[in-house]
Amino acid sequence: MSTNQNRIEEFDAVDLIHAKRDRGELSTPQIDWLIDAYTRGYVGDEQMAAMTMAIFLNGMNRREIKDLTMAMLNSGERMSFAGLGKPTTDKHSTGGVGDKITLPLMPLVAVFGAAVPQLSGRGLGHTGGTLDKLEAIPGWRAHLTNEEMFAQLQEFGGVICAAGGGLAPADGKLYALRDITGTVEAIPLIASSIMSKKIAEGTGALVLDVKFGSGAFLKDIERSRELARTMVALGEDAGVATSALLTNMNVPLGFAIGNANEVRESVEVLAGGGPKDVVELTVALAQEMLALVGITDVDVESALTDGRAMDKWRDVIRAQGGDPDAPLPVARETHVVTAERDGVLVEQQALPFGIGAWRLGAGRARKQDPVQHAAGIDLHAKPGDTVRAGQPLFTLSADEPERFARALEAVEGAYRIGDPGEPVLDGGPLIAERIGR
Known part of the structure; x- marks a missing residue:
């Protein structure tokens, strides 16, 4: 209940639920009140659950989505990097399988004089979390004070760390509720969740990597395009230079799916490979x-080829207590799956491989669950590759061998070897479209 028992509330949550249930619009004052009242506990989870389902079913117009984003943004603090003396630019991915791009991207951008304040999260379900990957590096720490973050940006131009709880706290509550009420995929809720946090982080520019396909939040490219356009408009409205790339997540990114193995692959990229x-x-x-x-x-x-990005990576890892030269964790057990016949790998669906890695221990079912940093899947072939009978297709890694059976169940039927000349089912180009001014 509200901490102020004598407060007279401007609106009634039930009236607002009725309005959205019946396909009505919510006014700016109504949305501001709703998010404030939910953040302070006056509006309960059961009422907000009804509202999120009404939004999921009936949508919101652009003005309502902007109001929702700003109300969540205003529920907490807002960072500023104005005193850095260098431009700030950030990236957000909607998540996928093998998506370790933040790791090589942050030091690469920092090489050229921009500051990259990359506030990242942890994985949930089949999508991996950047912080989980980096915590595979011995000594590396995710939690920095604002002063430490600012100093690291000033000296090295880049940081990857956990977002503080003071940024858009309304989103923290709402995100957890959406996860257990079947409303995660609602575009107004995805867009306002992502953009309230990113605008609160105080970056001057933002690039959105919006995935579509088998391993993405939104499978359909049209829905992903709608989400990208919505978020670009929200960023621009808030004075943040924003653009989006629509990228293909029908096939896992790279060959490594997990945590420590994705760090290894990221270091290969930074080494020019x-x-x-x-x-x-x-x-x-x-x-x-x-x-x-x-x-x-x-x-x-x-x-990437001359070593500047690698030097930057080593600097920022050390700045957060990590040892860039320390051996990464290796799983106690492995299981290799081989090709049953000669042919061409024509299909390799992202989602089942993400679920397989999750079942091996690379991901978590609940936020409080630990991850096993050495668990995951290493692919040895990608769609379009010619393979021979007996050749390794992928390797499962886990600390407990009893996990292999369920991981193998997840990937059963998710890959296929065809004959030469058979169409390769990879969903087309990696980058499908750019959205922005």
Whole structure:
């Protein structure tokens, strides 16, 4: 209940639920009151659950989504990097399988004089969390004070750390509620959740990596496009230079799915190697992030091959207590799956491989669950590759061998070897479209 028993409330939650249930619009004052009243506990979870379902079923117009975003933004503090003396630019991905792009991207962008305040989260379900990956590095710490974050941005130009609880606390409550009420996929709720946090972080520019396909939140490219356009408009309305890339998540990104193995693959990219798709997306997002803050005519790829991005990575890992030279965790047990016949790998669906890695211990079912940093899947072939009978297709890694059976169940039927000339089912190009001004 409200901490102020004598407060006279402006609105009644039931009236607002009725209005949205009956496809009505909520006014700006109504939305402001709703989010404030929910944050302070006057509106209960059961009432907000009814409201989120009404929004899921009936949607919101652009003005309502903007009001919802600003109300969640205003529920907490707002950071500012105005005193840094360098432009700030950030990236947010809607999440996928093997999506370790933040790791090589942050140091790559920082090489060119922009500051990257990358406030990241943990994984839930089949999508991996950036903080979980980095915590595979011995000594690395996710939690920094605002003063530590500012100092690290000033000295090295980049930071990846946990967001403080003071940023958009309304979103923290609402996010947890959506997760248990079947309303995660509502575009107004996704857009306001992401953008309230990102605007609160105080970045001057933001690039959104909006996924579509098998391993994405939203499978359909049209829905992903709608989400991208909604978020770009919200960013621009709030004075943040914003653009989005629609990217293909029908196939896992790179060859590594997990935590420690994704760090290894990220370091390969920073050393000038790594999988082609990871390099392509890292470079494209870096160019987009730099362009939004006016840094153009730079050779982004050269910073991967000449060691500058690697040097920056080592600096920021050390700054957060990590040892970039320390061995990463290795699982106690492995299980190799081989090709049953000669042919071409024509299909490799992202979602089942993400679920498989999760079942091996790389992810969590609840926020409080620990992850096993060495657990995961390493792919040895990607769609379009020619394979021979007996050749390894992928390796499962886990500390407990009893996890292998359920992981194998998850990926059963998710990959297929066809004949030469058979169409490859990879969903098309990695980067489908750019959205923004």
